[in-house]
Amino acid sequence: xxxxxxxxxxxxxxxxxxxxxxxxxxxxxxxxxxxxxxxxxxxxxxxxxxxxxxxxxxxxxxxxxxxxxxxxxxxxxxxxxxxxxxxxxxxxxxxxxxxxxxxxxxxxxxxxxxxxxxxxxxxxxxxxxxxxxxxxxxxxxxxxxxxxxxxxxxxxxxxxxxxxxxxxxxxxxxxxxxxxxxxxxxxxxxxxxxxxxxxxxxxxxxxxxxxxxxxxxxxxxxxxxxxxxxxxxxxxxxxxxxxxxxxxxxxxxxxxxxxxxxxxxxxxxxxxxxxxxxxxxxxxxxxxxxxxxxx
Amino acid sequence: xxxxxxxxxxxxxxxxxxxxxxxxxxxxxxxxxxxxxxxxxxxxxxxxxxxxxxxxxxxxxxxxxxxxxxxxxxxxxxxxxxxxxxxxxxxxxxxxxxxxxxxxxxxxxxxxxxxxxxxxxxxxxxxxxxxxxxxxxxxxxxxxxxxxxxxxxxxxxxxxxxxxxxxxxxxxxxxxxxxxxxxxxxxxxxxxxxxxxxxxxxxxxxxxxxxxxxxxxxxxxxxxxxxxxxxxxxxxxxxxxxxxxxxxxxxxxxxxxxxxxxxx
Numbered sequence: 001x002x003x004x005x006x007x008x009x010x011x012x013x014x015x016x017x018x019x020x021x022x023x024x025x026x027x028x029x030x031x032x033x034x035x036x037x038x039x040x041x042x043x044x045x046x047x048x049x050x051x052x053x054x055x056x057x058x059x060x061x062x063x064x065x066x067x068x069x070x071x072x073x074x075x076x077x078x079x080x081x082x083x084x085x086x087x088x089x090x091x092x093x094x095x096x097x098x099x100x101x102x103x104x105x106x107x108x109x110x111x112x113x114x115x116x117x118x119x120x121x122x123x124x125x126x127x128x129x130x131x132x133x134x135x136x137x138x139x140x141x142x143x144x145x146x147x148x149x150x151x152x153x154x155x156x157x158x159x160x161x162x163x164x165x166x167x168x169x170x171x172x173x174x175x176x177x178x179x180x181x182x183x184x185x186x187x188x189x190x191x192x193x194x195x196x197x198x199x200x201x202x203x204x205x206x207x208x209x210x211x212x213x214x215x216x217x218x219x220x221x222x223x224x225x226x227x228x229x230x231x232x233x234x235x236x237x238x239x240x241x242x243x244x245x246x247x248x249x250x251x252x253x254x255x256x257x258x259x260x261x262x263x264x265x266x267x268x269x270x271x272x273x274x275x276x277x278x279x280x281x282x283x284x285x286x287x288x289x290x291x292x293x294x295x
Numbered sequence: 296x297x298x299x300x301x302x303x304x305x306x307x308x309x310x311x312x313x314x315x316x317x318x319x320x321x322x323x324x325x326x327x328x329x330x331x332x333x334x335x336x337x338x339x340x341x342x343x344x345x346x347x348x349x350x351x352x353x354x355x356x357x358x359x360x361x362x363x364x365x366x367x368x369x370x371x372x373x374x375x376x377x378x379x380x381x382x383x384x385x386x387x388x389x390x391x392x393x394x395x396x397x398x399x400x401x402x403x404x405x406x407x408x409x410x411x412x413x414x415x416x417x418x419x420x421x422x423x424x425x426x427x428x429x430x431x432x433x434x435x436x437x438x439x440x441x442x443x444x445x446x447x448x449x450x451x452x453x454x455x456x457x458x459x460x461x462x463x464x465x466x467x468x469x470x471x472x473x474x475x476x477x478x479x480x481x482x483x484x485x486x487x488x489x490x491x492x493x494x495x496x497x498x499x500x501x502x503x504x505x506x507x508x509x510x511x512x513x514x515x516x517x518x519x520x521x522x523x524x525x526x527x528x529x530x531x532x533x534x535x536x537x538x539x540x541x542x543x544x545x546x547x548x549x550x551x552x553x554x555x556x557x558x559x
Contacts, residue, residue: 152410156403159392159413163400166389173348173387174456175374175405 002258007131009254013247014138015199016218018145020226020246021239022192023219025149028238030165030185032080035091035216037193039098040072042212044194045201046102049111052202058119062198069194070187072098077186081179102209110208118202134203141199142243145192150236161185162235193219214272221279222246228282252278296496297324297464302346302356304520316342317353318520324464329490329497329511333504335543338517340500344466347498349373360463375405378462380453380470387453390442394433394452397441398422401456425455429485447478451485458489465490467499483510504536518546 019041026034044065051061072094079090103109123133152158163171164181172178193215201207226245232238256266256274266274299322306314316339324330334340346353349370357366360376381387388397399414402421419437426434429451433444441449450470457465467486471479487510490497501507507514514531516524516539524542526534 154413155410156399156408156413157410159396159400160408162392163389166391167386169381169386170389171400172371173374173379174400174403175371176408177369177371 004131005254005258006251007135009250010247011131011135011138011203013250014135014142014243015196015203016222016250017142017196017243017246018199019193019196019215020219020222020242021145021149022189022196023216024223024239024242025189025192026186027220027223028165029153029162030182030189032077032087032165032182032186033091034073034076034186034189035088036072036076036094036098036186036190037215037219038212039095039102040069040190040193040212041197041200041215042102042207042209043072043098043105044069044197045207045211046105046111046209047194048198049113049201049207050105052113052116052118053111058117058121058202062119062195065194065198066191069197070191072194073187073190074183076190077183081182099209106207106209109210110206112206113202114205119199120202138199138203141195145195146239146243149239153235157184214275217272217275217279218246218249221275221282222249224279225249225252225282228285249275249278296326296328296361297322297347298357298359299323299343299347300357300359302358303354304342304346304351305354308354316520317346317356319356320521322515322522324496324498326496327494328513329495330499330513330515331507331511332498332500332515332517333502333507333539334517335547339520340517341468342520343517344379344468344498344500347373347464348377348379348466376463377466378404378457378460378464379466379468380450380457382469382472384446384450384453384473387456388441388449391440393438393440394426394444395419395422395437397452398425398456398459401459404460404462425459426452429455445478447474447482450474450478450482454482454485454489458493458495461493461495463496465495465497467497469500469502472502504539507539508532508534508536516542 019037023034023037026032047068048058048061048065051064052058056064076091076094079085079093080087085093120130120133120137123136124130128136153162160171160176161181161184164176164178164185168178197212200211222245223242224245225248226241226243227238229248230237230241230244232241253271253274257268259266299320302317302320303315304317306312306316320339320343332340332343345351347358349365349368349372353366357364359365363376365373365376389400392400395414395418399418402418422437423434431448431451433448433452441452444452454470470486471482474482483506486499489495497511499510501510508531512531513527514524514534515522523546
């Protein structure tokens with residue numbers, strides 16, 4: 001693997017890491033498997049791209065993307081809590097609806113951002129090479145999000161979010177409206193996913209309606225790989241592990257794609273197979289370790 | 296202080312499994328009353344407590360606490376007034392949160408939860424003092440996860456959490472039934488202390504006739520969703536276990552008589 005491929009994987013790992021924190025929030029903390037993310041990632045990309053091409057400041061476009069993502073997550077959560085639709089089904093409904101909505105937002109299946117303003121411009125103007133500028137921006141934003149999430153989960157409201165996923169009956173008996181908590185929690189999760197999508201679009205120079213396919217799988221893979229490799233003994237540790245898991249996941253994929261086994265190479269279409277094998281490996285590794293230690 | 300007026304609740308209404316769980320039930324509870332609730336399985340004891348707590352809404356009737364009509368209030372809103380301890384010791388606490396985090400959640404029962412820090416440094420002292428009262432040594436384990444505690448320890452913690460902020464009404468749904476006899480005794484005396492200390496209006500379901508007579512100032516017996524016995528004061532303290540058992544068999548005998556009448 002070349003140094004460029006490694007930097008590329010690190011960059012991807014960090015920017016998708018923001019999405020992974022969102023997936024961690026729903027999947028692990030709220031115990032709410034949420035497939036909305038496959039739609040809210042391109043939603044964030046679409047909103048940001050359209051906002052920028054209409055002349056809005058790229059940083060403000062991130063905020064718009066996050067608000068859009070929050071709304072998408074809130075729709076899923078309202079369908080689940082107020083209308084009693086199974087969480088998985090509610091999220092799939094929002095996800096497929098978003099496919100059409102994203103095309104409506106962009107007026108087509110994609111929007112190019114080549115030559116448009118991006119969040120990386122201020123750093124590039126300082127003479128920093130573009131690939132390092134994006135790495136710096138992604139590192140900074142993912143650090144801020146990690147810190148923000150760790151702080152949030154320590155607040156009174158955040159503690160109620162944790163309790164909702166842990167023991168809903170208990171926290172209702174303590175006077176918490178768990179419907180509200182789920183709506184805010186799933187909304188927040190999708191706001192992060194949309195923010196991640198907006199940054200990805202600005203980095204790759206285009207928003208595309210198909211870019212969200214497999215987001216939930218990548219998110220789950222990163223969460224599980226992170227927990228296996230870096231542990232999850234506390235909330236703070238689990239959140240850092242989720243982002244690092246995302247980096248490991250992207251590195252593993254870059255490594256696999258660069259592999260040359262006597263003429264056999266993986267093609268990008270093998271990505272799903274590699275992901276599946278990686279998740280299976282991460283899930284069974286703790287068991288194998290336990291068995292080996294027991295002997 | 297609590298008025299349960301003509302309350303009726305069906306489960307699975309309109310299906311073959313239809314059950315009339317509360318049958319036009321009425322109950323007046325004065326402030327500070329400690330009522331023990333007895334009755335056979337399916338008599339409606341838990342349903343009555345759940346109706347008060349708002350686990351479901353009634354088919355008809357009204358419930359008021361003080362001058363508040365809470366009939367249509369959702370469960371979480373009623374938690375401002377009502378604290379509960381369940382039979383299952385696992386239901387009252389969060390296993391992956393620490394003891395202090397659980398207590399901090401309970402300290403804000405019925406209050407707004409904002410972005411202030413969840414466990415405040417100043418609260419730890421209060422938590423330790425309260426935990427020291429139950430004598431299980433939990434005051435030195437504030438940072439331990441509750442999932443590490445035994446069922447009895449968790450139930451003691453739940454009892455403490457339910458009364459950390461004084462509730463208007465305390466509902467105890469067979470809260471010692473799932474514990475071993477020694478722990479059950481400890482939780483029961485803790486219950487007596489806390490209720491007496493705070494002068495709480497309490498409803499306690501029990502299957503133990505001795506406890507039902509010994510505890511509280513009033514006793515009600517439920518049968519088929521109705522209150523069939525309501526004694527208080529000296530009449531209650533004069534009751535014997537045999538009297539209650541006699542009552543039990545009497546209503547069950549009537550039931551048998553009715554059934555045989557239907558069959559013949």
